[in-house]
Amino acid sequence: MSSQEIPEENLPLAQDTAHVAVEHVEDDPLGDPGLPAHKPRVQDIDERAARRSERTVALLFTLSMLATVAFIASFVIFPVDKIVYIWPLGHISALNFALGMTLGIALFCIGAGAVHWARTLMSDVEVADERHPIEASPEVKAKVLADFADGARESAIGRRKLIRNTMFGALAMVPLSGVVLLRDLGPLPEEKLRKTLWAKGKQLINMNTNEPLRPEDVAVGSLTFAMPQGLEESQHDFNNEIAKAALMIVRIQPEDIKDKRELEWSHDGIVAYSKICTHVGCPISLYEQQTHHVLCPCHQSTFDLSDGARVIFGPAGHALPQLRIGVNDEGFLEALGDFEEPVGPAFWERG
Numbered sequence: 001m002s003s004q005e006i007p008e009e010n011l012p013l014a015q016d017t018a019h020v021a022v023e024h025v026e027d028d029p030l031g032d033p034g035l036p037a038h039k040p041r042v043q044d045i046d047e048r049a050a051r052r053s054e055r056t057v058a059l060l061f062t063l064s065m066l067a068t069v070a071f072i073a074s075f076v077i078f079p080v081d082k083i084v085y086i087w088p089l090g091h092i093s094a095l096n097f098a099l100g101m102t103l104g105i106a107l108f109c110i111g112a113g114a115v116h117w118a119r120t121l122m123s124d125v126e127v128a129d130e131r132h133p134i135e136a137s138p139e140v141k142a143k144v145l146a147d148f149a150d151g152a153r154e155s156a157i158g159r160r161k162l163i164r165n166t167m168f169g170a171l172a173m174v175p176l177s178g179v180v181l182l183r184d185l186g187p188l189p190e191e192k193l194r195k196t197l198w199a200k201g202k203q204l205i206n207m208n209t210n211e212p213l214r215p216e217d218v219a220v221g222s223l224t225f226a227m228p229q230g231l232e233e234s235q236h237d238f239n240n241e242i243a244k245a246a247l248m249i250v251r252i253q254p255e256d257i258k259d260k261r262e263l264e265w266s267h268d269g270i271v272a273y274s275k276i277c278t279h280v281g282c283p284i285s286l287y288e289q290q291t292h293h294v295l296c297p298c299h300q301s302t303f304d305l306s307d308g309a310r311v312i313f314g315p316a317g318h319a320l321p322q323l324r325i326g327v328n329d330e331g332f333l334e335a336l337g338d339f340e341e342p343v344g345p346a347f348w349e350r351g
Helices: 008-027 047-077 094-120 138-154 161-173 175-184 238-245 260-265
Strands: 083-086 090-093 204-206 223-228 247-251 270-274 286-288 293-295 302-304 310-313 325-327 333-335
Touching (some): 047 094, 047 175, 094 161, 204 333, 223 238
Antiparallel strands (some): 223 247, 286 293, 302 310
């Protein structure tokens, strides 16, 4: 703003202010910027108040450790499919809510403890220092190290052992939450992937009609899907069980079957194989009558059902598991046991 733009009545004051500012810069460019005088906190002059602050910080760090323990325990206590109603969130997963709350409390208490420690017990004296070149001289480096040592000493981390120990405990335990997440990422399969509902004597139920299958119901060249007897669509675990036990049945002329074991495990040319692709677990649904090939629609893995369902094309890692079948006294097709190997994709890579 020029002198012409300043009102006439304020011109002397503006000139005096400019004169003072220029005089200040010329006399001492790094002079006192006008910070208020330091006022000691109650913790600086009263050791009892300092002890109270120390206990508060330690309590926050301890709560963080307890919340981390609760986070890990939530994985064991809450089932994955348990839904609860929590106002105002509505219906949510109990496991997700518990994990979010406990991890949030653990992180919040560490932050709150650090802030309270800094505001009440660490040194709050503002120190002005001169600017210096980017490349520090040995004297400046020595001064920085000395200042760091002074800061560590003024923070009382060596003297306040209660704060130090609980802080280290909280910081050491919080990463356990991430370790648990990386380790688990869901329920452990245990023996679930090794077994299905198929067992000796279980009849083959047509998934379209929900009726037991007879050998004469399976025509040459047809593709039929079956499930084990006793598995109803209304059951709570139907989706999980059918994902492992889904079966496809094809009738091939016995003389066209190339694999000897396949012939022994079949009945009058009727062979039964897992419907689950061994690549990534997609359901197989395409069948070519002339070649007896089945195709997975996801990534085009192709299996030869006349030759032990071996892989002849695509990314699948191994043949489809075969189910040994026979006929019971009533003339219905039945399983003579479970699959000898686990169904699904690349099982041996999952242990």
